[in-house]
Amino acid sequence: MRAATATATPPRTAITMAMAMTIDTAALVRLMSWLSPAFPVGGFNYSHGLEQAVAAELVSDRETLKSWLDALTTRGSAWNDLVLLAEAWRQAGEGGDLAETAQLAEALAGSSERHLETMNQGSAFLAAASAWGQGIAAGLGPRAALPVAVGACAARSGLPLEATLAAYLQAFLSNQVQAAQRLMPIGQTGGIDVLSTLEPLIGEIAARASRSTLDDLGSSTLNADIAAMRHETMPSRIFVS
Incomplete structure (x- = not known):
């Protein structure tokens, strides 16, 4: 008996991902400005628990770093950030109340340092983004978690959701590599190798997050969460988190 055959859905190639995230030049420039290392949010101060992970030898080379970042992106704090960003983008675009989303994002910070990291960067982002007009952060006040701040400001600037998600995730991963x-x-060459390997994942997860709802929130990266907590008691450290 002949086996039944089915047509598989083709994988998202670099070309199809680029087509899905078509963005005009002005919007691209704004995203590059907002999510570049030069934007004054102080991202270089935070390791998101990576410093403790390296000290505990959970991350020790390119391959373990890739695995660590893959986990954060697909089922950890980075994924949750993207879901929250997408929700804030929709709420801001529809003129909804951002207060509940902002409160949820703050409550989901799994440790005191994770809370400090997202709130400090979010507040700094809102202050810097006010250069594009005071109304850009309406409904948030001076403080909000970083993904909520970026999502709301992006929506009010007319920036497309999927491209904003991809840019946000790439900025997070770049900061982790730095x-x-x-x-x-691992050196500069090793760092670039890690980022280039993660490019397809960035496109895939950005597309998935653009279709997400708050029901998709969830994390199963216990080692990363524990590392973020243990970092608080490290006797000697470089980073704030």
């Missing part, structure tokens, strides 16, 4: 370069001997 932290790793200061913590262990």
Whole structure:
């Protein structure tokens, strides 16, 4: 008996991902400004628990760093950030009340340092983004978690959701790689290798997060969460988190 055959859905190639995230030049420039290392949010101060992970030898080379970042992106804090960003983007675009989303994002910070990291960066982002007009952060006040701040401001600037999610995730992963370069001997070439390997994942997860709802929130990266907590008691450290 002949086996039944089915047509598989083709994988998202670099070209199809680029088509899905088509963005005009003005919007691209704004995203590059907001999510570049030069934007004054102080991202270089935070390792998101990576410093403790390196000290505990959970992350020690390119491959373990890739695995660590893959986990954060697909089922950890980075994924939750994208879901929250998407919700804030929708609420702001529809003129909804951002207060509940902002409160939820703050409550989901799993440790005191994670809370400090997202709230300090979010507040700094809102202050800097006010250069594009005071109304851009309406409904948030001076303080909000970073993904909520970025999502709301992006919606009010007419920036497309999927491209904003991809840019946000790439900025987060780049900051993690820069932290790793200061913590262990992977060098610039190794760091670029990690980022290039993660490019397809960024496109895939941005597309998935653009279709997400708050029901998709969830994390199963216990080692990363514990590392973020243990970092608070490290006797000697470079990073705030």
